[in-house]
Amino acid sequence: MSDKKMLIIEKASELFAKNGFGATSVQEITDACGISKGSFYLSFKSKESLLFSIFEYFSTKLIDRLGDILHMEATARNRFEQFFVIQFEEIARHSDFILMHMREQASPINEEMLGLLNKLRGKAYEAMENLLLDLYGESIQIHLPDLIVMLNGIIHGYVEIIVFNKKMLNYTDLANYIIERTDSIINGLTEPLLKKEQLLSTGGITFSITLEELVKDIEMIKQQIQDTEDEVFISLDVIGQELLNPNFRKPVISGMMSNLKNSELSEGVVRKLVRFLNQ
């Protein structure tokens, strides 16, 4: 990521957080960065793609840190503590932006954003699930959905305080306080309320990619290229052909996809392909 891009992400996320996405003009962003408006469009395709980049940048960082916990050598309790601390740190750091834009559909949310959001939620869920099981044992399995909802809620409650009071809380103390409350809750558990399906469908944001959709996308890009000798065109063509085969060979597709690495035009379709193959 170039310095310029980083600068824009930095300033823009501040402005978005302060005034909202719609209320912040590209001009304001470029003014804050001390660059021209035209220059902005050398770094980002559009205002919306900037939003995506910001979200990608922040959520990648959070996902990485959450992932690290799982491989950390420490007691279950310490890892659980770290889980909270990291969330408080990262969310507090970018809270305004993340809270504002990710929670609700206040900003243009497209498929890609949703994909990333789902990934983030999924990772957080997965991490919390693992940590709870490590710490309290398999017997709480059935209570996981409720516990996760409650703990996320509690985190959210304190994050609001952190956001408004700016750093007035010690994250480690807070993490331990919450863990102690979790101990109490788990001690008193009887019957669960939520079933796993209810939690997972939360957000109703499952965007499965259909084959038809992919093939259509590929055709559209091919039409834009026109040149049948073009490397990208040929690669897309091969992928399209292969996908139509009920038992398509993944290696063929991945191979061809490597030819699309540098094609801006195919960026979107490549991302969709990756998600499709992982489904």
Next chain:
Amino acid sequence: MSDKKMLIIEKASELFAKNGFGATSVQEITDACGISKGSFYLSFKSKESLLFSIFEYFSTKLIDRLGDILHMEATARNRFEQFFVIQFEEIARHSDFILMHMREQASPINEEMLGLLNKLRGKAYEAMENLLLDLYGESIQIHLPDLIVMLNGIIHGYVEIIVFNKKMLNYTDLANYIIERTDSIINGLTEPLLKKEQLLSTGGITFSITLEELVKDIEMIKQQIQDTEDEVFISLDVIGQELLNPNFRKPVISGMMSNLKNSELSEGVVRKLVRFLNQ
């Protein structure tokens, strides 16, 4: 409130919730209502004032219902249960709208909106405080800020599920589930984490009790008693009279308050009095 205004509020809040405030044009709203754009401006001064009206409408309704709980004749536990149920009902009903505008300041928030928001938060805080004290006793006083933050968080967590899964949860069951968890948490409490000031400064909200509010509350209880010979009635009457005196004599009030110790009806007002005198 005229039918026209109501119609606009109805349709607009749907549209705002679906697409956001900025992304919804007045034209879209008037189209949805089947009226002309000019007609819109007969009912509302501006798009922003519509937003305020919507918010006022919903929050007034919620505040009224929360206020009703405090004067409800039922066990502390049942009133606490109702507190949750009402929040789930009202917030779920207007969740999209409320969530959108509370969480992110994506829309123009002016002083009036903030005032209303503070009033809403204050009422919810006050109600929760009263209900918690009624149910668990004065000993939890010191834990109130933490409890309120956690409970609000937990409510928030389940509201998200309700919003996305649309009515898939039984609110009474859910309320009782949360109360049971609260029991557990309270059982295990040791040292509090938050101090009252930290919570109160959240969002710059101050919950000062006004004299007018107190006098109104006292009048309401007097009306419920009716019997002008009743000890509680007389005590409240004296307190009310004393409060109207700019240099009211605290000893008179405290003395009269001791007569209210055993009056369940006056519990709330006594607590408010204590807080008022300590201000």
Next chain:
DNA sequence: ATAATAACTGACTGGTCAGTCACGTGTCAA
């Protein structure tokens, strides 16, 4: 030094939208 290329600029374009206003239209009393 010069050419070639990359990086950058900001005036401009096409489009959207909140809010206005001159012009109906329906109603009701005189």
Next chain:
DNA sequence: TTGACACGTGACTGACCAGTCAGTTATTAT
């Protein structure tokens, strides 16, 4: 029937803004 008044309309205006592009400046290669 008339005229006064409330209610309603939608074309219009001015402001704003995302995105473009012809032109300028900085950098690097020769």
